[in-house]
Amino acid sequence: MRIWLIFAAIFGTPIFLKSVMQLLDGKTRVVGGLWVGLVVPPAMIFFGLLLPELGALLSLHERKQVVEMLHRELVAGPKPVVNLERNWRSILD
Helix, strand or coil: CHHHHHHHHHHHHHHHHHHHHHHHHCCCCCCCCCHHHHHHHHHHHHHHHHHHHHHHHHCHHHHHHHHHHHHHHHCCCCCCCCCCCCCHHHHHC
16 A cells, blocks of 8 residues: 555645645636546545555454464474385285
8 A cells, every 4th residue: 555655645746736726826727627636636545545444444353264264274283194114015015
C-alpha cells in the first residue's frame, strides 16, 4: 500500500492543488468538470489508507482457522523411519 500512497500523493497533490486554485480563481480551464480534480485525488489516498483496515476487519474471524492450518501444515514432525534390512536373502526377494 505504500507504493499506492506514494503514487497517489505524487500525482494527486498537484492535480488537487491546481483544481483548488482554479476553483478559487473562478476561471475554469478544465473541460469535463472541476469536481474530478477535487474529489479523485483525496479519494485515492483515502482508499489507500482504508483498504488494509477493511481487509483486517473482514478477515478477523478467519484468523484462528488460518493459524491452525499453518501450524498443521508447516510444523515438521518426526517421520517414521522404515528399517529396510538388507542382507543376501532380501536381495533374492
